[in-house]
Amino acid sequence: FFFLSFFLLLGILGEDALLPAPQNISILSTNMKHFLTWSPVIVQGETVRYSVEFQGEYEREYANESWIPICECSLITATVCNITDDISATVAYNLRVRADVGVGRSEWGTLEGFFNRITTSLTPPLMKVIADGYHLLVELEDMGPAFQFCVLYWKKGEESRMQRKVVKEVSSVVHLDTMEAGPDYCVKAQTYVEAINRTSSFSQTQCVRAQGGRSVWLITALISSAGFAVAALTLPFLTWKTSKVFQYSCCPVAVLPETLKVSEPPTQLILCGSEEAEQCDLTVHVMPSEEVLRLWIQ
Secondary structure (H helix, E strand, C coil): CHHHHHHHHHHHHCHHHHCCCCCCCEEEEECCEEEEECCCCCCCCCCCEEEEEEECHHHHHHCCCCCEECHHHCCECCCEEECCCCCCCCCCEEEEEEEEECCEECCCEECCCCECHHHCECCCCCEEEEEECCEEEEEECCCCCCEEEEEEEEECCCHHHCEEEEECCCCCCEEEEECCCCCEEEEEEEEEECCCCEECCCCCCEEEECCCHHHHHHHHHHHHHHHHHHHHHHHHHHHHHHHHHHHHHHCCCCCCCHHHCCCCCCCCCCCCCCCCCCCCCCCCCCCCHHHHHHHHHC
16 A cells, blocks of 8 residues: 555656657748647557747847747647737847646657748739730739739830839739730739848739730721611711701792781772683783884884
8 A cells, every 4th residue: 555655646646757759849930920830748548738938039138038838829738829919129039848747747848940021931822814805904812911013014025124013911802013015024923021131933824815805896896786786876866957958048939928918808809710710811922023123113
C-alpha cells in the first residue's frame, strides 16, 4: 500500500513532465494570412488541447518580455491557429504553443527564430480579361483591403508601348482601354501590398480581341430600319401638305365680300342652267373686214 501511494503521488507530481511540449512549430504565411501549425501531442484516451501566445517587439523591449494570449486559440483541439489579426505590425514576433490535458500542462514549445509578416508569400491575382464590344475590361480577385494591383496591358506586337494602371479598390470590372478592330490586346497583373512594400510575380498573360463588329452592324441595321419606317410614315403626309401649299399659292380661292353678295338675283340676269342651255345663244358673230372699214370711214 505504501509503494502504491508513492507511485500515485509521483504520477501526480510528474504529470507536467510526462506531457511533452508541441513539436515542429512553424508558420504558413500566404498573401498576408498567417497560420501557426504544430505536430499533435498524443495521449492515449485523452483529449489534448492547445493554447498559443505571441510576443512582439513592444512586449520584448517595453513590457518586460511579457506574452499575450491569442483568445481564438486558447484550449483548442486543432493543431493550427490563425494569427493574422494579432500579427498587425511589420516587426519580429515570437510565438509559442502549449499542450493541456485535464489539469496537466506541458512546457511551452517555441517557434524557432522570429516571424515577420514581410516574409509572407505573395501570389498573382486571379483575373478575367473581357472584351465588351470595343472595350477592354479586366475582373480581378478581391484579396482584401491591404492589396492593390498593378495591371499592364498592350496591343499585341506593340509591347514597347505597354500601358500601366494601378487598381486600389476592387469593386467591379475595371475599364482599361478602347480597342481597335482586328488586333489582340493582352493583359497581365501583379499584387502589391503597401504595408510591406512588396509585389508578387505577374499573372499569366491573357489576350482578347474586339467583339464589336457584329454589334456595330446590328446597330446600323436597326437605325436604317427605323429611318425607313419613319420615312414611310411621314412621306405621304408631307406630299399631301405640299400639294395643299402649292394649290393655295397658285390657285387661291377668291372669297366675295359680304357687300358684293346679292341675296336675290335681278330679273335681268339670265341664268344658264343645265335645263336652259339650249335657249342661250352663245354664238359668236364675226364681222367682215370690209364692213369694219366702212363703219370706220363714216
